[in-house]
Each structure stands twice: as C-alpha cells, then as structure tokens.
Amino acid sequence: MKPDLSKIPLSCQDCTNNSSTFSCLSSEEKDELSVDKGNNFYKKGQTIFYEGNHPHGLYCIHSGKVKISKLGEEGKEQILRLAGKAETLGYRALLGNEPYKATATALEDSYVCYLSKRQFFELITKNNNLCLNMIHTLADDLRDSEQKLLDISQLTAKERISSALLILKDKFGYQEDGKTIDVKLTRRELGEFSGVTTETTIRTLSELNKENVIELKGKEIQILDEKNLTHRLHH
Amino acid sequence: MKPDLSKIPLSCQDCTNNSSTFSCLSSEEKDELSVDKGNNFYKKGQTIFYEGNHPHGLYCIHSGKVKISKLGEEGKEQILRLAGKAETLGYRALLGNEPYKATATALEDSYVCYLSKRQFFELITKNNNLCLNMIHTLADDLRDSEQKLLDISQLTAKERISSALLILKDKFGYQEDGKTIDVKLTRRELGEFSGVTTETTIRTLSELNKENVIELKGKEIQILDEKNLTHRLHH
DNA sequence: CGCTTAATTGAACATACTCAAAATTTGTGG
DNA sequence: CCACAAATTTTGAGTATGTTCAATTAAGCG
Numbered sequence: 001m002k003p004d005l006s007k008i009p010l011s012c013q014d015c016t017n018n019s020s021t022f023s024c025l026s027s028e029e030k031d032e033l034s035v036d037k038g039n040n041f042y043k044k045g046q047t048i049f050y051e052g053n054h055p056h057g058l059y060c061i062h063s064g065k066v067k068i069s070k071l072g073e074e075g076k077e078q079i080l081r082l083a084g085k086a087e088t089l090g091y092r093a094l095l096g097n098e099p100y101k102a103t104a105t106a107l108e109d110s111y112v113c114y115l116s117k118r119q120f121f122e123l124i125t126k127n128n129n130l131c132l133n134m135i136h137t138l139a140d141d142l143r144d145s146e147q148k149l150l151d152i153s154q155l156t157a158k159e160r161i162s163s164a165l166l167i168l169k170d171k172f173g174y175q176e177d178g179k180t181i182d183v184k185l186t187r188r189e190l191g192e193f194s195g196v197t198t199e200t201t202i203r204t205l206s207e208l209n210k211e212n213v214i215e216l217k218g219k220e221i222q223i224l225d226e227k228n229l230t231h232r233l234h235h
Numbered sequence: 236m237k238p239d240l241s242k243i244p245l246s247c248q249d250c251t252n253n254s255s256t257f258s259c260l261s262s263e264e265k266d267e268l269s270v271d272k273g274n275n276f277y278k279k280g281q282t283i284f285y286e287g288n289h290p291h292g293l294y295c296i297h298s299g300k301v302k303i304s305k306l307g308e309e310g311k312e313q314i315l316r317l318a319g320k321a322e323t324l325g326y327r328a329l330l331g332n333e334p335y336k337a338t339a340t341a342l343e344d345s346y347v348c349y350l351s352k353r354q355f356f357e358l359i360t361k362n363n364n365l366c367l368n369m370i371h372t373l374a375d376d377l378r379d380s381e382q383k384l385l386d387i388s389q390l391t392a393k394e395r396i397s398s399a400l401l402i403l404k405d406k407f408g409y410q411e412d413g414k415t416i417d418v419k420l421t422r423r424e425l426g427e428f429s430g431v432t433t434e435t436t437i438r439t440l441s442e443l444n445k446e447n448v449i450e451l452k453g454k455e456i457q458i459l460d461e462k463n464l465t466h467r468l469h470h
Numbered sequence: 471c472g473c474t475t476a477a478t479t480g481a482a483c484a485t486a487c488t489c490a491a492a493a494t495t496t497g498t499g500g
Numbered sequence: 501c502c503a504c505a506a507a508t509t510t511t512g513a514g515t516a517t518g519t520t521c522a523a524t525t526a527a528g529c530g
Contacts, residue, residue: 070381072389073469080381096374101381124367131366132359138373139331145380146305146315146336152388153430154307157486187509195388200486202510218495234308392518422477435518437478453527454476 003041017086024129038114042106059089064110079193152195164194179222238276252321259364273349277341294324299345314428387430399429414457
C-alpha cells in the first residue's frame with residue numbers, strides 16, 4: 001500500500017479534521033498558515049522528529065497515531081504521551097524556543113502536515129485566540145504530565161497498567177464493537193507508556209485477563225470491566 | 236515576628252521583583268492589574284490553595300518559597316515543583332479553566348500577592364505579549380515535568396536525590412558561602428520531591444555525606460562536589 | 471522545660487526487575 | 501503464497517532495590 005498524499009488537502013481551510021487548536025482561525029488565516037505547508041507520510045515505526053534537534057515548524061497529524069517519548073541514560077524509553085488525528089506535535093519545543101526534548105514516532109502509517117515556523121509565529125503574534133488555544137493545550141498537557149508523574153511515583157505496576165489502559169481508551173476510544181481499544185501497541189510500548197518492564201506488563205495483562213477485566217486478542221485489548229479498572233485507581 | 240504587609244507595594248508598578256511573566260506590561264497595565272490586588276502573608280506550613288478548589292485569581296510570590304504538591308491515593312504527597320520570589324502560582328488551573336490539580340504550601344514565611352482573575356484575563360486577552368509569556372512559562376514547566384517523569388521512572392533513589400539537590404541549587408542558588416543550598420526542606424519533603432521515602436532519603440544523604448559529595452548541617456545542605464552529582468546523572 | 475515533630479538506624483520483606491530460554495507472531499523476499 | 505529470519509511474546513527463577521515497620525535519638529517550639 002503506497003502512500004497517497006493527495007488525501008491531504010493543500011490548505012488547512014479544506015481539512016476535514018476539526019482541530020481544536022486551529023478552530024479559532026478564519027479561512028484566510030488558515031490559507032495563510034498553509035502557504036508553506038508540507039504533506040508527509042510516515043510509515044509505522046518511522047521517526048517524525050528527534051530529541052535534541054531544533055524545530056523548524058509545527059506538525060499536525062492528519063491521520064494516524066504517534067508516540068512522543070524520551071530516552072533514559074540506559075537507553076530505556078519512556079513514552080510521555082500519545083497523539084492522534086488533528087493533534088499538533090512539537091509545539092512545546094517550538095513555543096519554548098528550544099530543541100526537541102522528546103522524539104516523535106509513528107505508531108501506525110500516518111499522514112502528517114508540516115506548518116512552517118514563520119507562518120505559525122506570524123499568526124500567533126497577531127491572533128490572540130490562537131495564543132489562548134495554545135495555552136489551553138499546554139495547560140492540559142501539563143496537567144496530564146503531572147498526574148502521570150504522581151501515578152508513576154506512587155502506583156503499583158498493576159495500577160499503572162490499569163491506568164494506562166483507561167488513558168488509551170479515553171484518548172482513542174473503542175472500535176465498532178464497543179470494547180476493543182482503538183490503538184495497537186506492543187507489550188513493550190505499553191510498558192514504556194506505563195513505566196513498567198515488558199515482562200511485568202505481560203504478566204499483569206495476563207492477570208487482568210484471568211480476572212475477566214480485559215480480553216487479549218494479540219495486540220488488541222478489549223476492556224470487559226471498565227469499572228474494575230477505574231475502581232482500582234480510586235482506592 | 237509579625238507580618239508587615241506594607242513591605243508589598245500596592246501596585247505591581249512599584250514592585251522591586253522583576254517578574255519575567257509581567258515584564259512585558261506597561262506601567263499603566265501594571266496599575267490596571269493591581270486594581271484588586273490582595274497582599275497576603277502566609278506563615279511557614281500554611282496552605283495557599285488546595286487541590287480541588289476553583290481558582291479565582293493568580294498568586295505571585297513577592298518573597299518566600301512555596302511547594303506545589305499532589306496527594307496520592309494512600310495520602311502520600313508528591314512535590315511537583317517549587318516556586319520562589321517573583322514566580323506565579325496557580326496559573327495552570329486558571330488558564331486551563333479548571334479546579335486546582337495541586338496544593339500550594341508555604342515552605343517559609345512568605346508574602347504573596349493575589350491578582351484578580353478578571354483583571355488578569357482582561358489583560359491577557361488584549362496583550363499578546365503577556366499571552367506569549369504565559370506560553371513560555373507553561374512550556375518550561377511542561378519540559379521540567381516531563382524530565383522529572385523520566386527521572387522518577389528510570390533513575391535509582393540515589394540518582395533521584397542527586398538530581399533533586401541539583402534542581403534545588405539551580406532554582407534557589409547558594410547562600411553567601413557559595414555552597415549551602417538556599418532552601419530548607421525536611422528530609423520528608425526532599426523525599427517527596429524526589430519520589431523516595433523519608434528513610435531512603437536519609438540513608439542516601441548520609442551516603443553522599445560519607446563520600447564527601449555533600450555536607451549536612453541539620454536542614455542545611457552544602458554541595459561540596461557538584462561535578463560528582465552531575466556526573467552521576469549523565470552516565 | 472516538656473511535648474510534639476523530625477531525624478535516624480535496623481531488620482525483615484515485597485515488588486518488580488534482570489537474565490535466560492522457549493514459543494509464537496510478524497514481516498519479507500524468493 | 502510459502503519459508504525463513506527477525507522480532508515479539510511468554511514463562512520461569514533468582515535477585516536487588518527500596519519499602520515498610522518499629523524503635524530510638526535529636527531537634528523545635530510554646
């Protein structure tokens with residue numbers, strides 16, 4: 001299956017995704033933003049940007065899913081957060097005027113737009129609503145990051161896996177069957193997201209499976225007893 | 236020693252702190268911001284705002300030091316970050332239009348100004364530079380939070396304590412002697428900041444002491460071998 | 471001073487990690 | 501479309517790190 005870049009409209013104006021970030025822009029502004037827009041295809045596993053490099057623009061996911069992760073000293077990865085359709089990538093570094101502090105990798109074949117730094121900054125310095133939208137995004141991410149910090153610091157492995165499953169479900173929802181989480185991660189990635197080793201992740205999933213809280217179908221995970229997962233986290 | 240609120244000027248215009256957040260404001264704007272300004276004194280240990288409550292304004296530390304922490308399910312605290320002179324508190328919740336997700340407590344006797352939500356929002360919706368400043372603050376905090384996440388997830392207790400000491404030193408600097416970290420935390424608080432139990436914190440500090448990396452004088456901690464601490468973290 | 475809070479030390483223990491090896495799945499080129 | 505190589509998943513056993521719990525000493529502070 002070859003990538004078909006014509007799937008992405010040339011201008012953000014014609015984008016069918018309703019991005020919360022850019023919802024505040026007028027049609028003209030969206031056109032302006034798209035002047036230097038690049039349309040890229042990333043195969044599953046491909047890197048979109050690397051920790052340490054300098055940002056020259058802003059990524060916006062047209063379709064697909066992406067993980068944002070950091071590498072520890074021993075080479076162990078920690079997934080900080082996941083992003084899907086209509087979400088922007090790399091804005092923390094861009095807005096903070098810093099190199100990327102994390103790496104973005106496609107979790108599945110993804111179409112991703114690239115907005116030039118110049119156009120974006122031109123807009124953000126004159127459009128206050130865009131500014132406020134970015135503030136909201138950052139505030140949300142900070143809240144989530146701080147909650148994750150607490151979780152990793154204080155929850156047991158089983159609780160962290162449970163929490164991770166709920167986050168995945170909240171973020172990507174279920175497939176048509178209403179129970180299969182709509183994202184595929186390797187056991188390793190689920191572990192890296194939860195701050196747990198692969199082996200412990202596997203053992204924990206299999207426990208939850210035995211307890212009929214979840215059902216495992218290869219990489220697909222079904223949630224059978226959502227309340228059980230939630231309850232586990234709130235005492 | 237009774238609090239002397241006259242130490243705080245009535246208008247931000249006359250504030251001797253140069254706050255990076257409000258540096259972009261004109262004198263008139265600073266006056267405007269101060270219309271409903273409250274000047275508060277918080278004794279060491281007093282709470283400034285509670286997790287769960289709704290923000291009605293923005294705090295700005297005139298002098299003193301504050302910890303921002305979250306409570307886990309078992310009642311164990313995790314200190315997310317520390318704030319000192321000229322830093323703002325509670326902006327994440329205010330800007331995200333949410334209840335506070337953490338609690339702020341004075342680490343020492345502190346004078347803290349209170350800026351009304353109304354005045355602040357009036358300014359931020361019309362002053363784009365203020366907007367961009369808030370974005371910078373949020374971006375910095377997000378970067379730090381994500382780094383802390385990685386650290387807590389992957390470093391050993393000793394490394395986390397080392398990292399915490401370096402963060403304290405970077406944030407608050409040294410006293411006149413050029414080696415005593417200019418903030419006093421209990422062993423418990425240092426542990427809560429590092430994500431380690433009090434006992435392990437004590438044992439680790441005493442190890443570092445034996446190794447002549449630090450010197451302990453009660454709650455005061457001197458850093459004798461900064462390179463050793465740094466080196467420990469970068470392989 | 472007396473009383474509460476904080477710091478310290480010790481010993482037992484548990485959770486989750488490491489390492490190793492086998493089974494299974496996935497991807498790819500012929 | 502099959503076969504083989506590579507990657508991933510799974511299971512087991514041993515272990516280390518840091519926790520918990522308990523008891524003692526020291527420090528703050530009204």
